[in-house]
Amino acid sequence: MMDRGTVIATEDLSKHFGDFIAVNKISFEVRRGEIFGFLGANGAGKTTAMKMLTGLLQPSSGKAMVAGYDVFTQSEDVKRNIGYMSQRFSLYEDLTVKENVRFYAGIYGLSWTERRRKSAELIDRLGLLEVKRDRVAELPLGWKQKLAFSVALIHDPAIVFLDEPTGGVDPVTRRQFWDLIYEAAERGVTVFVTTHYMDEAEYCERISIMVDGKIEALDTPAALKRQYNAKNMDEVFLKLARGK
Amino acid sequence: MIIFLMFVKKEFYHIFRDQRTLIILFGMPVLQVILFGFAITNEIKDASIVVLDQSNDASTRQITQKLVSSGYFHLDRNLQSSQELEGAFSTGKIKMAVVYGPGFADAFRRGGGAKVQLIADASDPNTANVLTSYATAIIRGWQAERLGITQLPLTIKTDYQMTYNPELKGVFLFVPGVMAMILMMVSAMMTSIAVTKEKEIGTMEVLLVSPLSPSIIIIGKVVPYLALGVINAAVIVAMGVFVFGIPIYGSAVLLMAEALLFVVTTLSLGILISTIAESQQTAMLFSLTGLMMPTILLSGHIFPVENMPWVLQWLSNIIPAKWFIIIVKNIMLKGSGFQDIWKETLVLLGMAAGFIGVSIYRFKIRLE
Numbered sequence: 001m002m003d004r005g006t007v008i009a010t011e012d013l014s015k016h017f018g019d020f021i022a023v024n025k026i027s028f029e030v031r032r033g034e035i036f037g038f039l040g041a042n043g044a045g046k047t048t049a050m051k052m053l054t055g056l057l058q059p060s061s062g063k064a065m066v067a068g069y070d071v072f073t074q075s076e077d078v079k080r081n082i083g084y085m086s087q088r089f090s091l092y093e094d095l096t097v098k099e100n101v102r103f104y105a106g107i108y109g110l111s112w113t114e115r116r117r118k119s120a121e122l123i124d125r126l127g128l129l130e131v132k133r134d135r136v137a138e139l140p141l142g143w144k145q146k147l148a149f150s151v152a153l154i155h156d157p158a159i160v161f162l163d164e165p166t167g168g169v170d171p172v173t174r175r176q177f178w179d180l181i182y183e184a185a186e187r188g189v190t191v192f193v194t195t196h197y198m199d200e201a202e203y204c205e206r207i208s209i210m211v212d213g214k215i216e217a218l219d220t221p222a223a224l225k226r227q228y229n230a231k232n233m234d235e236v237f238l239k240l241a242r243g244k
Numbered sequence: 245m246i247i248f249l250m251f252v253k254k255e256f257y258h259i260f261r262d263q264r265t266l267i268i269l270f271g272m273p274v275l276q277v278i279l280f281g282f283a284i285t286n287e288i289k290d291a292s293i294v295v296l297d298q299s300n301d302a303s304t305r306q307i308t309q310k311l312v313s314s315g316y317f318h319l320d321r322n323l324q325s326s327q328e329l330e331g332a333f334s335t336g337k338i339k340m341a342v343v344y345g346p347g348f349a350d351a352f353r354r355g356g357g358a359k360v361q362l363i364a365d366a367s368d369p370n371t372a373n374v375l376t377s378y379a380t381a382i383i384r385g386w387q388a389e390r391l392g393i394t395q396l397p398l399t400i401k402t403d404y405q406m407t408y409n410p411e412l413k414g415v416f417l418f419v420p421g422v423m424a425m426i427l428m429m430v431s432a433m434m435t436s437i438a439v440t441k442e443k444e445i446g447t448m449e450v451l452l453v454s455p456l457s458p459s460i461i462i463i464g465k466v467v468p469y470l471a472l473g474v475i476n477a478a479v480i481v482a483m484g485v486f487v488f489g490i491p492i493y494g495s496a497v498l499l500m501a502e503a504l505l506f507v508v509t510t511l512s513l514g515i516l517i518s519t520i521a522e523s524q525q526t527a528m529l530f531s532l533t534g535l536m537m538p539t540i541l542l543s544g545h546i547f548p549v550e551n552m553p554w555v556l557q558w559l560s561n562i563i564p565a566k567w568f569i570i571i572v573k574n575i576m577l578k579g580s581g582f583q584d585i586w587k588e589t590l591v592l593l594g595m596a597a598g599f600i601g602v603s604i605y606r607f608k609i610r611l612e
Contacts, residue, residue: 054453076455084453088446094261095254106250107454135261152450161453 005032006065007159007190008053013062015048022048024213025062032158035181035191037204041241045213046194047163053192054161055079067158080108083152083160087167091148093137097128100136101151108155122150142173149180153189160184162193166200178203198233207233209240216240247456251464258438259468268434273426273476277483280418288316288374291339294332296323299348307360307386311342316378333365340364340375352390419484420572421545423477424506424565428539431473431507433531435466435514440527443518458607466511473507474500484576493579499572502589506568509592512599513564519606539565567591 008030015023023045030036040046051057053066055075064071067081091100101122105115123132126146136144145165152160162181166174178200181191193204201207201221208218217224217240221233230236259265293311297304311317320338323329332338345351345359352358362379364372439462442448451461478500484490492499513535521527540546542556543565549557560566567588574580582589 056449056452079453079455082453084450086446086449090446090450092254092258092447093445095257099254099257103250103254104450104454106247107451107456109247109455112246163449 006030007032007067008036008192009063009065010053011063013049013052013064014060015045015052015057016060021213023052023059026210026213026215027062028208028215028218030159030190030192032190033185033188034206035185035193035204037201037207038192038194038210039201039207039237040194040210044210046210049210050161050163050192050194054082054084080155081158083155083157085148085152085160085162085165087164089144089148091136091144091151094135096133096135097123097139097147098132100147101154104151105154110155118154122154126150141169142176145169145173145177146180149177149184153184157189159190159192162191164194164196166195166197174200198237201233201237209237211240248460248464251456251460252467255438255465255468259472265434269430269472269476272429273422273480274483276422276426277419277480277487280422281484281488288371288378290318291316291371291375292320292337293317293340293342294320294323294329294338296326296329296341296343298346299344301349303349303352303358303390304344304360307344307383308342310382310386311379314378314382316375329363333363336365336367338365339368339371340379342379416490416577417573418545419480419488419490420569420576421543421565423480423503423572424543424545424568425536425539426476426480427473427503427507427568428510428535428565429531430476431469431510432514432517432535433528435469435511436517436521436527436531437524438465438469439515439518440521440524444523462515466515469514470504470507470511473511474504477503477507481576490576492576494575494581498582499575502568502571502575502585502592505589505592505596506564506571509564509568509596509599512596512603516599516603516606519603538563542566543569545569564592564595 006029008028010029011027012025013023013027014021014025026049038046038050048057052059052071053064055066055071055078059071066078069075069077069081071078092103095103098119101119102115105118110118123129126143128143128147131139131143136147139147149160149162149165152162166177169177174197181193181203185191193200195201204221206218206220207224208215209224210216217227217236219227224230224236225232228236228239230239259269295308297308308319312319317340320332323332323341326343329341329343332341341363343361343363345361348358348360360383362376364376366372439448442451442465448461452458481492481496481499481503485492514531517527517530517534521530538559542549542552542560542563544560545565549560549566552560571585571588571592574585578584
């Protein structure tokens, strides 16, 4: 386990909005190829923390390294080496499958030939060859989600950040989506995922739970269940959230 | 650069694949110009009048003849008694009544007391005003003709000359106004909607996480609208010239350059709105109530700014369209060169710079 190398490391990372402390000195490490679950109730600060790690938000204090770069000073390099997918899939519904893929490949600065090769490869791998000229709006939800995830990985990032990627999706589609996540992790991509679904938390290798801006628990799901004497992650989460 | 072009291409896909956007972008300008040019007009032409002639002599018949032959008035019928006046107005078709007092010619010749009364339907005050003043002018003209050489040496003779728009055509006024309105709509409203749409569907987040710089994202979104705005301005001017016969006395190049500047100003206003509004609806509401209404009411396009209370006059200065309309009118109708409109140009430039500045500031706050 130790030989995998660290891809995300934070030390006392904080974010203040005026008097309000959204993220309060969080410190954690994520290793290469790990599926890291980032949990917390609404307003616990996980979105703010994620924004800092993806270079969207300047941290107030502390240290953070992502993909080997400092988020304070090298946010451009950080951005080049991460992928991101939000809850809302972030595809353009009025563009075709092919146009979407090529556009996202383009904004990550892939060359023209690379863009063509990667797009063709991705469309082929996802079995979307038949519908590549269809607009994304016409695709079934599960396909859209697959496409959005693959697009987030088109530039071969070291880490992919998934912000509640399965919000509002049915259980079968969710299950299929997690297969994709496992595949990516096997290829060595680190997956940093936030979720509201506690059954999904069980799929993660390690999880952290944020309460009021602090990381209150960080371990494997099994260890956390033992520690809090709980049957499942739901109970662990409730005990932590209620304890405060 | 390649990334930027790709971004612009993507934006054009959005525009050309959305029918509603297309209708607003290309249907509206044509429709508005036609509406304002043909239907909504302040011009007085063939207003129906009635005449109650209690003298029925040569003088009064001459005056009536002069009124009718001016082209402004159309004689509906002659009334026989003052009781019929009420009935004539009640249909709403008659705009004005001309009543000559008894013994008009005699009184005029004796040098005093020749009476003519103009009764106008003031339920439409603007028209009533215009009609009575036209009729008064015509009657005065007749009087002056008749007095001829016997005119007193110390009378004031008022001479009218409607310069720059001799035929008082409303469309001359409306084309600059419609141009300002359309460009405001295309540039400010459509861009603010386009940007907030990306926020709403979540793609903005992905773009911001990508290595693209925020300025590329915004400029990439705005450039297509810049092009479309300028095309729209050209279409409106062309329609004004070829359909309504409006002259362009000044330089067409200068006119388009000023239109470009106005588009930039309104685009930056659109960007500013999108930094405030989180959803497309908010952006639209902002644009419609915050921009369109003041533009229509305070730009001088429909209501003359000079007649407003000073608070509104002062307020009208912050409406970009007001300055643009002044510029367009000066170039098109007066043939003004840049030396005549540099102040207005400077105001627009300042506004654009201000809007962009505030947008950047607000954008930075969000990222901190």
